[in-house]
Amino acid sequence: MSLRLGDTAPDFTQQSSEGEIRFHDWAGDHWVVLFSHPADFTPVCTTELGYTAKLGDEFKKRNAKPLAVSVDPVDSHHKWIDDINETQNTRVNFPIIADADRKVAELYDMIHPNSLANLTVRTVFIIDPAKKIRLTLTYPASTGRNFNEILRVIDSLQLTDGYKVATPANWQDGDDVVIVPSLQDEAEIAQRFPKGYRAVRPYLRLTPQPNR
Template identity: 70%
Template sequence: MTLQLGDTVPNFTQATNEGEITFYDWAGDSWVVLFSHPADYTPVCTTELGEVSKLKPEFEKRNAKVIALSVDGAESHKGWIGDINETQNTTVNYPIIADEDQKVSDLYGMIHPKANAKLTVRTVFVIDPSKKLRLTITYPPSTGRNFAEILRTIDSLQLTDKYSVATPVNWQDGEDVVVSPAIPTEEAKKKFPKGVNEIKSYLRMTPQPNK
């Protein structure tokens, strides 16, 4: 199955290190960051799971839950978590899906045969409260993920869902944003009372509306 942006992600029931979960029930009305790993006891992923546990309060500020996936079993996950906590100086505080039968991997298209037919690729899925897929980023095994970038994209998605704006290159929360091309300039000036800077007719900037 190939999931594309805007698709409703599939529900599933699967074991985790925190017990069995049904994904939709677990997600509730939150945003979700689901990130997959090829297997337990892998070095790059060990650093990633540690970082996500440290960043969990930042995800919670954005009404986002985090959940990992590996094709190993729940007992294996518990042993690996001990290593993560020890080596990364943290406490893993979120579920890791035990996808031994690769049911979730297949549902979400995490198996890339040309990369490795037996292992999940390292993909990040950002899912909104209506269970729509809003972002995917797939990394090779040798490159650790940048979870600060995942937080940045959630900030952008939540902002642009609420206001008629887009976020420009390298945007960070609090910086100027792009006015939607669909809004005429005179209307934009009324809609964005902080001001509209018309650089080109199609490129207009305004201070972030919710700051």
């Protein structure tokens, strides 16, 4: 059965390029970006993992940890990491799960026979510190992921978890946000949003980002 938003991310124990991973323990109180790639030593995947490594400081600022997974064995991951570091001018700074027995792939429905019969598709899960799935994305094999978008979603989730707001289309950190329609008490609105708001429609109220 496919995992849905709000489901608890399944726990697992599996080997990785950095030793055994007990997923829930490893995640701790962090956000996690769990993402699968079809295979080691493939061009798009190499650029994806290289770019993820370059975003290491950005993940840390958000209390987030990336975790990659494919069905390749550990020794393949270690050899490929050398290639990633050399060709992408970076240093891989996160684990890659070696899911040779497809335990993780099956738990997270990462193998889609109509797309790639024996390999994991490009799936992304954003998982919060409560181990709840907050975002799922699946890309075609030919299309590399936009990891800046993944960071943007984490920013939105962390903001909207803490304030009664939602983020509009193409929102970037620092842009105006939307007051949620369920908040109608004007005294509470004034307390929560002292910079005021602009009502385009009664249901569309824009306010400066409250944590700025």
